[in-house]
Amino acid sequence: MKKTKEISAKSSFGMVSTASKPATDAGVKMLEKGGNAVDAAVAAALCLGVTEPQASGIGGQSMGLLYLKDANRVFALDGSSRAPFNVQPMKTPEKPIKLGLKSTTVPSTPATLGYMQETYGRLSFTEVAEPAIQAAKEGFTVSPLVHRLLKKEEEHLRHDPLIVKNFFENDAPKKVGSIIKQPELANCLQAMVKRGWQDFYVGSIGKKIVKDMKKRDGLITEADLCQIPLPVERDALASSYRGYDIFTFPPPGAGRVLIQILNTLEQFSPDMLNTEEPVGAVIYALAFQYALSDRQRLPIHPDYYLQTVNKLMCDKEYASEVATLISNIAKTTLQDDYPPPPTSGETTHLSVTDKDGNAVGITQSIELVFGSKRMASGLGFFYNNYMSSFEYKNMTHPYYLLPGGKPWSSVAPTLLFKNGSPRYLLGSPGSNRISTSLAQVITRLIDRNETLDTAIAAPRFHSSDTGKLLIEKLRFNEDVIAALAAAGFDLKKHGSYSFYLGCVQGVQFPEKGGDSFYGVADPRRDGTAGGPESLK
Secondary structure, three states, X not given: OOOHHHHEEEEOOEEEEXXXXXXHHHHHHHHHOOOOHHHHHHHHHHHXXXXXXXXXXXOOEEEEEEEEOOOOEEEEEEOOOEOOOOOOHHHOOOOOOOOOHHHOOEOXXXXXXXXXXXXXXXXXXXXXXXXXXXXXXXXXXXXXXXXXXXXXXXXXXXXXXXXXXXXXXXXXEOOOOOEEOOHHHHHHHHHHHXXXXXXXXXXXXXXXXXXXXXXXXXXXXXXXXXXXXXXXXXXXXXXXXXXXXXXEOOOOOOHHHHHHHHHHHOOEOHHHOOOOOHHHHHHHHHHHHHHHHHXXXXXXXXXXXXXXXXXXXXXXXXXXXXHHHHHHHHHHHHOOOOOOOOEOOOOEEEXXXXXXXXXXXXXXXXXXXXXXXXXXXXXXXXXXXXXXHOEOOOOOOOOEOOOOOOOXXXXXXXXXXXXXXXXXXXXXXXXXXXXXXXXXXXXXXXXXXXXXXXXXXXXXXXXOOOOEEEEXXXXXXXXXXXXXXXXXXXXXXXXXXXXXXXXXXXXXOOOOOOOOEEEEOOOOOOOEEEOOOOOO
């Protein structure tokens, strides 16, 4: 685990928490220049695509949760990517497409970040893109995590000459401590600065993408790029947890899962909600499994969610029924060994606040690690593989693979308010592990009164809708492991501070005048937190 001082920070002038130090520094630089939280978040997001290329980039998609203090408005920015129009439903393959240019949806990150910055930012796109361009030119240092992921995906990555050129040395993935420079990506970003971010779709960059797709059997055409995938502003999902107001991401994101988990846990006494005790661990694991199962059982199209009658997953009465089921299961499986529980939520995330209290959380991704495992020829960014995130069998499913369709998403950037004022901004990568990671942090903050750094670094596990349970085994006592196994979970053991169990980036707002913003980056990856020492 990293030293606390490297992953946490305090500042009176705003805060940035990301999974990469250059990206954190980029956001802080924008705040120091007089930019707002949007400017800082966009700068950090662009830089993450350069210095954490395995997780995101301009070839992927970005989803945002924004709080504009003056307008007293919290809303979601749905930056979903889009299936190419060339998709032929009657020829849909049996298995999801995961590799190569055919696995790529229309990238939406340039449109989402460009729209966000133009509409709500103060600085120019030139200013917010500068740190990313500099990082691409000068390079970033290969961390143990990046090296390990390059080694893990080496077989697929070496099929692309541009990846080998920039990410390999002596015919092997670059070693820890070496420098990765990305001149093609620097030139691509400079073209977006010179001609506007729209160039990615309807200019010189767009033409190169179409040419590349034709040459390497991809599906994206000029028609796809000309229909720029601008983000959609949606109402945030609103709920509550023990006196805190919760705002999180609506469909196509997975905020419903987080809300159902929290509603379920709220039915139990806080002193029972300790994942490091057998009963508490079983309660959480079952709450996770029920919520994820309900999401699979109750999919809904994002455009129709607000007008639908069925909002079962956000209903507290339904959560009470789930809690009763969990109690009965726990009583049966744990029998007399433990007292029964009484009853009464690959990718990257960044969290940013400015001195005025505005807040932006962005979760962005190229889907799986290194996306499609292919890089845009001459442009230097990884293509996403979001074609793997559609439903391939049930044609009535809202996320069935159709021309122009939007993929499933598990993002859940989240804001917690107390007495009408923002208290915490949180988010995480990790696919279906996002909501479960956030739920564990949130309940530690509220129910156990832990500090933000302690809550984020605490031992963590995840249970899926199928009953598989990933756990940082060495950080839990054997009686917890035994209880989870007795409850019927199929345990898959991971190491301490596992990469696979989320990476929560968090910011705590000042409670009273004179207090500072407090930012924390999850020790499970390469992140840092930082804030301005002064403003210009």
